[in-house]
Amino acid sequence: MSVEEILSRDFATLPEVIAEQAGERPDQLALVDAKRQLTFGQLDALMDRIAAALQRDGVKNGDVAAACATTSVEYAATFLGILRAGAAVAPLAPSSTPESLVMMLTDSGAKVFFLDKGVSDALAGVADQITAKRVSLDGSDAGVPFETWLAAEGAKPAPVTVAPEQPFNIIYSSGTTGTPKGIVQPHSMRWGQIRRGVYPAGAVTMVSTPLYSNTTLVSFLPTVSNGGTAVLMPKFDAEQFLKLSQQYRVTHAMLVPVQYRRLMERPDFDSYDLSSFVMKFATSAPFAAELKADVLKRWPGGLIEYYGMTEGGGSCGLVAHEYPDKLHTVGKPLPGHDIRLIGEDGKEVPQGHVGEIVGRSGAMMVGYHNQPGKTSEAEWHSPDGLRFIRTGDVGRFDEDGFLTLMDRKKDMIISGGFNIYPSDLEAELAKHPAVLESAVVGVPSQKWGETPVAFVVLRKGKSATAEEIVAFVNGNVGKTQRLADLIVVDTLPRSHIGKILKRDLRDGYQGKALA
Incomplete structure (x- = not known):
């Protein structure tokens, strides 16, 4: 055969x-x-x-x-x-x-x-x-x-x-x-x-x-x-990437957005012969429209952005070189992929409304290994019994069927293409004797796309500097999960039902874009 x-x-x-x-x-x-x-x-x-x-x-x-x-x-x-x-x-x-x-x-x-x-x-x-x-x-x-x-x-x-x-x-x-x-x-x-x-x-x-x-x-x-x-x-090294691309006449590459930014920011980028490129791909993190436009302008070959999850379900694709007016979106559902938006009540929302993104296709995980409860939480079933995977992201379809991401419902941080879960970092912060409560959010980072920043309320009668707490946490987590900054506050903002308002923390962060 x-x-x-x-x-x-x-x-x-x-x-x-x-x-x-x-x-x-x-x-x-x-x-x-x-x-x-x-x-x-x-x-x-x-x-x-x-x-x-x-x-x-x-x-x-x-x-x-x-x-x-x-x-x-x-x-x-x-x-x-x-x-x-x-x-x-x-x-x-x-x-x-x-x-x-x-x-x-x-x-x-x-x-x-x-x-x-x-x-x-x-x-x-x-x-x-x-x-x-x-x-x-x-x-x-x-x-x-x-x-x-x-x-x-x-x-x-x-x-x-x-x-x-x-x-x-x-x-x-x-x-x-x-x-x-x-x-x-x-x-x-x-x-x-x-x-x-x-x-x-x-x-x-x-x-x-x-x-x-x-x-x-x-x-x-x-x-x-x-x-x-x-x-x-x-x-990954931007200079080495460009040298190898030229040496081997590379035709395809899958990169995360922060890698595109590092490549495009190099003063010598335009001096390399990248004419062999046929197609470039991007996934794993938010991809700024202006960066996509720069890639399309200066890097030969097409550009396709994929939106999806490791768990599978439904994925979208933006063929950026064909739709330069849709660079703010992540494209349309791929062929054979069923993407729907659901509200807090678990029902589909009308066209043009914002909802949680759920997806179904031939590319779906079996489940989480040895964790049937977590598997069940990640699933949504349509009224006719079809199984979908919940993304935890919220978005909206425009009149042309292109999906725009609005926010990440689960507050997951994507740094350099890797997932960081705030709850894990908050659990580490809770181990420090001076920490009463905390909240971790993702803030813009020129180097990583996003990076975690913690807001901490200290226990009465306890004292600790931000530097001491950061050193404590970063000594106990993986390299890609380390805190970039920590702010000691008197209280954490909460909704009327007691939920911490992480968006307020993120929007009010004074550090702005971190290096």
């Missing part, structure tokens, strides 16, 4: 199509990083060795293996090799606290844990709580060295049969000290993303966000499945 025939099927698996790509184009580059390159033939063989080694270590069809490391060719191949063994991947954020990483490893039930030295060093204090077999992707003493652990060259794994609703990956929604939610995405969801057709054979895609992020996977997976080349960056 040819690649074209596999991709035309209603369902197949990613490892199947990569095997066929290896047969049709064995010498085509599949993965590239600063240290190593793999062709499709080499990638397919390495996936076999990884899958065979996992099966040797007792990983069965339907089990889970976890990975937490800097992006590399080895990491990308391991992600794909885990899938070939029939297991689900739990990609974890290295910026998470050690306690959160242990919690996620335990919750996922991972039997094998792939990591690197940086993660191993961070986990030193809790290493005895990790029961999964450790494999070091960078050859360090973080675990069994990757090359030693691999099955012998030419090894083949036992074939597995994967069902469409079988877990493909478990992405954890929070890396703070709160309890993370494992979002279980099935193979059918990923197959639908692969078949969208926006990454053609021969595409060269820059991968500049981490492999544990859904933002990355919706770009990386279709690229390799469709016979393209993924150029992997271990860490």
